[in-house]
Structures are given as C-alpha cells and as structure tokens.
Amino acid sequence: MPDGLFRSPGSLLSEIFGFDAFRPGQEEIVDAVIAGRDTLAIMPTGGGKSLCYQLPALCREGVTVVISPLIALMRDQVRAMRAVGVEAGALTSGNTEEETEEVFRAIDEGRLKLLYMAPERLAASGTRMLMQRLGVGLIAVDEAHCVSQWGHDFRPDYLRIGALRSDLGVPVAAFTATADAETRAEIVTRLFGGGQPDTFLRGFDRPNIHLAFQPKDNPRRQILSFAAARKGQSGIVYCGTRAKTEQLADALRKDGHEAVSYHGGMDAEDRRMVETRFSREDGLIVVATVAFGMGVDKPDIRWVAHADLPKSIEAYYQEIGRAGRDGGPAETMTLYGQDDIRLRRAQIDESAAPPERKDADHGRLNALLGLAEALGCRRQVLLGYFGEESDPCGHCDQCQVPPEIIDGTVAVQKVLSAALRTGESFGAGHLIDILTGSETEKVKIRGHDRLPTFGCGREFSKTQWQGLIRQMMGRDLLRPDTERHGALYMTEAARPVLKGEVRVDLRRDAMARAERRPAAKE
Ligand code: ADP
Numbered sequence: 103m104p105d106g107l108f109r110s111p112g113s114l115l116s117e118i119f120g121f122d123a124f125r126p127g128q129e130e131i132v133d134a135v136i137a138g139r140d141t142l143a144i145m146p147t148g149g150g151k152s153l154c155y156q157l158p159a160l161c162r163e164g165v166t167v168v169i170s171p172l173i174a175l176m177r178d179q180v181r182a183m184r185a186v187g188v189e190a191g192a193l194t195s196g197n198t199e200e201e202t203e204e205v206f207r208a209i210d211e212g213r214l215k216l217l218y219m220a221p222e223r224l225a226a227s228g229t230r231m232l233m234q235r236l237g238v239g240l241i242a243v244d245e246a247h248c249v250s251q252w253g254h255d256f257r258p259d260y261l262r263i264g265a266l267r268s269d270l271g272v273p274v275a276a277f278t279a280t281a282d283a284e285t286r287a288e289i290v291t292r293l294f295g296g297g298q299p300d301t302f303l304r305g306f307d308r309p310n311i312h313l314a315f316q317p318k319d320n321p322r323r324q325i326l327s328f329a330a331a332r333k334g335q336s337g338i339v340y341c342g343t344r345a346k347t348e349q350l351a352d353a354l355r356k357d358g359h360e361a362v363s364y365h366g367g368m369d370a371e372d373r374r375m376v377e378t379r380f381s382r383e384d385g386l387i388v389v390a391t392v393a394f395g396m397g398v399d400k401p402d403i404r405w406v407a408h409a410d411l412p413k414s415i416e417a418y419y420q421e422i423g424r425a426g427r428d429g430g431p432a433e434t435m436t437l438y439g440q441d442d443i444r445l446r447r448a449q450i451d452e453s454a455a456p457p458e459r460k461d462a463d464h465g466r467l468n469a470l471l472g473l474a475e476a477l478g479c480r481r482q483v484l485l486g487y488f489g490e491e492s493d494p495c496g497h498c499d500q501c502q503v504p505p506e507i508i509d510g511t512v513a514v515q516k517v518l519s520a521a522l523r524t525g526e527s528f529g530a531g532h533l534i535d536i537l538t539g540s541e542t543e544k545v546k547i548r549g550h551d552r553l554p555t556f557g558c559g560r561e562f563s564k565t566q567w568q569g570l571i572r573q574m575m576g577r578d579l580l581r582p583d584t585e586r587h588g589a590l591y592m593t594e595a596a597r598p599v600l601k602g603e604v605r606v607d608l609r610r611d612a613m614a615r616a617e618r619r620p621a622a623k624e
C-alpha cells in the first residue's frame with residue numbers, strides 16, 4: 103500500500119496516477135475531501151470525478167467506501183487502482199467467489215484502501231457489521247443524483263446512504279454530473295441529512311483570460327514582442343528547459359524589463375526569493391520551468407506566455423489559469439512548433455510508464471495540439487475537452503481573426519504516399535526533399551529520385567511542407583517513431599484520408615510564410 107499520509111496530493115497525482123496537473127476543479131475538491139469536510143461536487147462527465155475520491159482515499163486513514171451503481175465501472179477502477187499498487191476491491195453481484203474472498207482477506211489483513219460497493223449491498227444483512235469492522239474513513243458516492251426520487255436514475259438503495267453516514271459518523275463526498283438545483287437540494291437532504299456540504303459547482307471557463315496560440319517562427323522575438331506590448335505588468339513565461347529560462351530572462355532584461363529566471367536546479371533559497379519578489383512586486387516577469395507555480399498565489403498576474411508547448415491540455419489549462427485570478431483582464435500566448443511535438447512525443451515514448459499510460463499521454467498531447475491548430479474558437483475546444491459545451495467565445499485569437507482554411511486533402515495524401523513508398527523509415531526533412539524534387543545525396547543513394555512522388559509537391563516550399571507535416575502530426579495522421587530516429591509512420595486515422603474517404607481541412611497560416619511558388623519549372 104502506498105503510504106500517502108506523508109506525501110502531498112500533488113506528488114501522489116504524478117507518482118500514483120501519472121497525471122502532470124489537476125484538471126479544472128479537481129484540486130479544490132481533493133483538498134476539501136482530504137480535510138474531511140462533507141462535499142458535493144458537480145462536474146461534467148469525463149471531467150475526472152473518480153480522482154477526487156481516489157486520491158483522498160490514499161491520504162486519509164481507514165477505508166474509503168465507494169458507492170456506485172455501475173458494476174463495469176467499479177471493476178475497471180479496481181483494476182486500474184491495483185495496477186498502480188493501490189489495494190482496492192469491489193463487492194458486487196458480478197464477483198466470482200474468489201474475488202469476494204480476496205476482498206475479505208484484504209479487509210482482514212487491514213490492507214484495503216478502497217472498497218467499491220453497489221448500493222444493493224447496503225440492504226444485505228451483515229453489511230452493517232462489515233462496515234463497523236472495516237474502519238471506514240470516508241464514504242464516496244458516485245452518481246449521487248441516483249438518490250433523487252424524481253430523476254430517471256432513481257436507485258432506492260441510495261436512500262440508505264444517509265443512515266450509513268450517521269451510523270459511522272464519517273464524511274461523505276458526493277459526485278454527480280447532474281447540476282439542476284432541485285436535484286442538488288434533494289441530494290443535500292438525503293445524503294447529508296440536510297447539513298451543508300461544501301459544494302463545488304463551477305464552470306471551467308475563465309472568461310477574463312484571452313487565449314491565443316502562435317506557430318513558432320522566431321520564438322525569442324515572439325516572446326519579446328509579446329512582453330514589450332505589456333511592459334510593467336506581472337507575467338510568467340514558461341520554458342521547456344532550464345537553460346532557456348536563463349537566456350530568455352537575460353534577453354528580457356536587455357529589453358528593459360524586470361525579469362528573473364526560476365527552475366528546479368536553483369537552490370531553495372534563491373527560489374524562495376523569486377517567489378517573494380514576484381508576489382510583492384508589480385511588473386516582474388518570471389521566466390520559469392513548470393517548477394514555478396504550485397505555490398504561486400498571486401491574484402494579479404496579467405499574462406502567461408509559453409515559449410514551448412506544455413505537456414498536455416491539462417498542464418496548459420493549469421498554467422494559463424494562474425493569470426487573472428482577480429477576475430481582471432488577462433492574456434495568454436502559447437508557441438508551438440514541430441520540435442515541440444517531437445520532443446513531447448519522445449518524452450512520452452522514452453518514459454518508464456506502462457503502455458496504456460503512454461497511449462493516454464499521447465492522447466492528452468494530441469488534445470493540446472488539436473487546440474493549437476483548432477479551426478474554430480479555442481475556448482470551445484478547450485472547454486469541450488473537459489466536457490463543457492459552450493458557444494464561440496468572442497475572446498480568443500480565432501474568434502477575433504478566424505484562420506483561413508484550405509482543403510489540404512491532396513497535399514496530405516502526397517505526404518502519406520511519400521512516407522509509404524519509402525517504407526515509413528524517414529523523417530520530415532527527407533520526405534520534403536522527395537516531394538519538392540531535391541536531388542540530395544541521400545535521395546540519390548536511395549534511388550528516391552525515381553519514385554513517382556519525387557517532385558510531385560513543387561507547388562509548396564519546404565517551409566510550407568514543414569507546416570503541413572506539423573499539422574498532420576498534430577492531428578495524429580503521422581507519428582514519429584522514436585526507436586527509429588523519428589521516422590514518420592502513418593496512423594490508423596490516416597487510412598481513410600489516403601483512400602480519399604475524408605477531407606482534411608488545414609490552416610493556411612500554419613503553412614504560410616514562404617510565397618506560393620509558381621508551378622514546377624521543368
Ligand atoms: P468522470 O467520472 O468525471 O466522468 P473519470 O473520473 O472517469 O471522469 O475521468 C475521465 C478521464 O479523465 C479518465 O480517463 C481519467 O484518467 C482522466 N483524468 C482524470 N483526471 C485527470 C488529470 N488530472 N489529468 C489527466 N487526465 C485525467
């Protein structure tokens with residue numbers, strides 16, 4: 103059993119669950135549950151409710167009993183928890199005898215941290231005694247709206263939870279995606295005996311934060327000009343490496359800003375000094391790695407810029423979310439480029455994580471790239487990822503200036519076919535040489551100048567093809583194989599494109615810069 107009592111929620115989040123940031127709302131809920139307060143949290147489906155009781159379960163004494171109506175979900179969660187070394191078990195009608203025995207053994211040996219139960223179990227004789235014996239520290243109620251007699255999902259046995267709570271005298275943490283006021287009131291009456299739970303019902307939107315992305319062109323100049331337009335305001339620049347924090351802080355100072363760097367390699371005292379200065383001074387820029395932030399509680403940060411692409415969409419949301427806590431206007435700008443994508447993919451592939459976690463990490467990176475190269479409103483895409491529906495916001499770069507869209511299907515097909523005809527064994531540079539008909543040594547040695555695709559892409563410049571391939575990587579049509587020096591291979595998602603079954607819209611700006619060339623010379 104991982105001994106959570108001595109670890110912070112943040113370190114458990116990464117070490118046990120493998121996540122690099124809390125999702126919107128999670129941290130506050132986790133804090134309240136750990137503190138032993140009755141809580142009612144309303145989060146959209148897919149928002150990440152399970153973590154809000156699983157993580158506290160590791161920090162609190164005793165067993166956390168999870169009441170859930172969905173047997174399949176309970177089994178999934180038990181499997182997932184065990185896979186990361188957390189003792190969890192379920193008592194459901196779907197159990198085999200051995201499974202049930204194993205659960206009881208874990209209880210008797212005092213190993214169990216999480217016990218999932220279907221509500222029906224509460225009615226069974228012996229459950230009350232079992233509960234007394236367990237040493238329950240917390241009751242978590244999933245799908246709490248099932249307690250509502252007027253709802254579609256009413257489960258009569260949920261009505262027993264209230265009695266269980268007063269019997270055991272432990273806090274209850276209830277979760278649901280159903281937010282209407284009536285259901286909420288009913289949950290409060292029936293689960294909390296009418297007491298006042300800490301209630302979390304907050305949309306994830308931070309409307310005062312302006313969202314913007316830019317393809318990396320000249321990152322140093324892009325950051326300097328963003329900062330120059332906001333002179334005298336407090337801001338954070340996030341960088342991917344320690345060295346870069348120092349270089350950029352230097353460049354900002356030369357440009358007349360108050361700027362300091364911050365990263366995990368600095369000694370504790372220096373870091374504390376930066377934190378103190380930042381919170382007390384107006385108009386200081388901190389150029390930092392992600393090490394900066396956990397303890398930052400400055401309400402009037404006016405802007406956050408990313409000189410490198412964050413790790414995941416969750417990390418992005420958390421980092422930009424440090425701006426404008428006071429509700430005042432705040433701006434953000436995130437740079438992204440092909441080297442970022444390559445680096446992040448390599449970090450995931452080379453990590454020691456199990457394969458499923460790597461897949462999930464690639465998925466979260468894809469979500470962020472999808473946001474970077476979104477065709478419409480960014481806020482809509484961002485909130486949509488967290489399960490919240492919304493209209494175009496009018497307060498992001500793309501609502502203000504919609505990107506120009508082009509039909510990129512044929513161009514994408516050309517890249518895919520160049521990759522396929524060369525055995526999916528080469529990186530972007532070589533594929534572009536083939537497409538643009540460049541007779542490099544490598545092209546000639548491999549005989550790639552005799553391929554039908556050789557020179558079939560002269561309508562675009564090399565830079566434009568770079569942009570196009572980046573967009574393809576962003577949409578996960580092509581992936582670099584880190585075991586084979588970043589050789590680009592085609593994903594399943596690309597198959598229908600190659601067959602001409604789906605059209606690919608692309609952003610012209612991401613391909614722009616160089617002028618469109620006149621058609622092939624020869
Ligand atoms: P809900 O119960 O709210 O519908 P889940 O608890 O099943 O949602 O979580 C939905 C997905 O989000 C899961 O795949 C989970 O692994 C993932 N998830 C939860 N919290 C985080 C986080 N902080 N960072 C990244 N992924 C997360």
Ligand code: ZN
Nearest residue numbers: 479495498501
């Ligand atoms: Zn918008």
